[in-house]
Amino acid sequence: MDSHSCDILILGGGMVGLSIAHQLLERGIASNITIIDKEPRLGLHSSGRNSGVLHAGLYYKPDSLKAKVCVEGARRLRSWVEDRDLPLNPCGKIIVPPRTELDAQLDVLAERGRANGAEVEFLDADQLRTIVPEARTASGRALWSPNTAVVKPISVVRRLRQELAARGVKMREGQHDFKARPTHQQLVLPDGTELSYGHLFNCTGLQADRVARVFGTGSQYTLLPFKGLYWQLRANCPFQPRTNLYPVPDLSVPFLGVHFTPSADATPVVSIGPTATLAFGRENYRGLKAVEPGMAAANIGVLARQYLTNRGGFRRYVHEQAFLALPPLLIRAAQELIPAVKPEHIELSQKVGIRSQLFNRKTEQMEDDFLCLAGPCSTHVLNAISPAFTASFALADLIIDQAVPELNLL
Numbered sequence: 543m544d545s546h547s548c549d550i551l552i553l554g555g556g557m558v559g560l561s562i563a564h565q566l567l568e569r570g571i572a573s574n575i576t577i578i579d580k581e582p583r584l585g586l587h588s589s590g591r592n593s594g595v596l597h598a599g600l601y602y603k604p605d606s607l608k609a610k611v612c613v614e615g616a617r618r619l620r621s622w623v624e625d626r627d628l629p630l631n632p633c634g635k636i637i638v639p640p641r642t643e644l645d646a647q648l649d650v651l652a653e654r655g656r657a658n659g660a661e662v663e664f665l666d667a668d669q670l671r672t673i674v675p676e677a678r679t680a681s682g683r684a685l686w687s688p689n690t691a692v693v694k695p696i697s698v699v700r701r702l703r704q705e706l707a708a709r710g711v712k713m714r715e716g717q718h719d720f721k722a723r724p725t726h727q728q729l730v731l732p733d734g735t736e737l738s739y740g741h742l743f744n745c746t747g748l749q750a751d752r753v754a755r756v757f758g759t760g761s762q763y764t765l766l767p768f769k770g771l772y773w774q775l776r777a778n779c780p781f782q783p784r785t786n787l788y789p790v791p792d793l794s795v796p797f798l799g800v801h802f803t804p805s806a807d808a809t810p811v812v813s814i815g816p817t818a819t820l821a822f823g824r825e826n827y828r829g830l831k832a833v834e835p836g837m838a839a840a841n842i843g844v845l846a847r848q849y850l851t852n853r854g855g856f857r858r859y860v861h862e863q864a865f866l867a868l869p870p871l872l873i874r875a876a877q878e879l880i881p882a883v884k885p886e887h888i889e890l891s892q893k894v895g896i897r898s899q900l901f902n903r904k905t906e907q908m909e910d911d912f913l914c915l916a917g918p919c920s921t922h923v924l925n926a927i928s929p930a931f932t933a934s935f936a937l938a939d940l941i942i943d944q945a946v947p948e949l950n951l952l
């Protein structure tokens with residue numbers, strides 16, 4: 543039987559796992575690093591299927607982990623992308639209130655943004671129209687975030703993988719169904735190879751709670767998957783917003799509402815979405831192949847209880863966002879931002895992602911912030927939701943720092 547050993551074993555080669563490897567190398571903490579992914583190639587899940595928006599840090603409560611890492615992470619990832627000449631659209635972002643009663647939320651966002659170190663400006667209706675002539679604000683005000691940008695997520699993942707491999711990180715893709723022996727700090731791979739490690743980082747995204755349980759950690763958490771479908775403006779649509787256009791979000795719900803996002807490509811395609819509809823499998827992007835009936839039934843029970851108790855404003859999510867996969871409702875949501883949108887202007891995009899949302903069975907609440915748990919010689923990243931892509935380099939530093947006493951013993 544083949545056996546190998548490494549100082550650091552990273553499970554999951556999405557943006558979080560890759561960024562941890564990158565920061566461990568950059569900071570000179572470890573160089574004998576192996577990354578294992580169950581898929582034959584990287585980027586098949588959230589890190590290759592997201593909107594690519596480098597968020598500027600407006601939404602997050604100033605004492606949250608998200609706030610701590612978003613602005614710094616966005617700055618670092620943006621300059622990494624620019625240095626490599628990868629696609630980047632420095633298009634900024636506008637947030638508009640679709641209803642007058644939401645206007646006061648602009649002040650909350652501006653305040654949070656400034657506290658988090660983001661640049662924000664208020665626009666009046668005329669200034670808004672100079673940037674997106676067709677856009678509407680119900681109150682006559684909008685918020686402008688000049689530093690929001692859009693990248694092409696899959697090109698970031700591929701380039702990072704390539705550079706890490708060139709710097710000696712061992713990449714082992716296609717390794718599903720490993721056996722874990724946490725007390726021996728060892729994994730047995732499907733081909734029988736025994737892989738010993740000093741410290742393990744679990745960065746398995748949509749599967750992270752299940753993997754954590756194998757290491758005896760995080761038993762009160764379960765992940766609820768929500769499907770994010772995208773539509774896009776047809777090429778012959780008479781208007782094509784040049785900037786991100788978002789509604790004022792309901793800050794008690796984890797999703798930002800359907801928005802317009804120009805891609806980072808040379809000829810940007812404007813997408814509309816993503817939706818956030820309950821998914822019937824964690825990786826059930828299309829069709830029925832990856833449906834998980836047991837998990838779906840359990841999650842429907844959880845969501846029904848959330849609805850009845852209206853925890854975290856959950857009823858509002860159901861009424862305003864849960865059914866946006868239905869085209870008439872999606873068009874109505876899009877028209878709140880750009881009233882001229884008509885059914886003939888949009889088409890379904892090929893792009894679809896699944897948004898993981900961690901649910902705490904003990905508190906019966908959705909977790910709103912990143913969550914990182916310590917296990918035996920291991921660290922488990924359980925709620926790497928948006929803006930984890932944006933923040934990835936800075937988030938990786940935070941995760942590494944949490945594990946540092948143990949890493950020093952390697």
Ligand SMILES: Cc1cc2nc3c(=O)[nH]c(=O)nc-3n(C[C@H](O)[C@H](O)[C@H](O)COP(=O)(O)OP(=O)(O)OC[C@H]3O[C@@H](n4cnc5c(N)ncnc54)[C@H](O)[C@@H]3O)c2cc1C
Nearest residue numbers: 554556557558580587588589592593595747770895930932
């Ligand atoms: C629709 C959508 C839109 C989003 N938009 C944005 C945005 O605009 N900006 C932003 O900052 N964030 C956005 N996000 C969030 C962002 O995509 C995620 O926060 C980020 O990609 C999470 O990265 P990750 O590495 O944790 O997970 P992933 O990218 O899912 O990577 C996890 C990896 O682990 C592997 N894996 C799983 N199980 C195992 C196992 N048992 N063994 C080995 N490997 C395993 C998977 O194959 C995968 O490669 C969006 C997310 C979605 C779904």
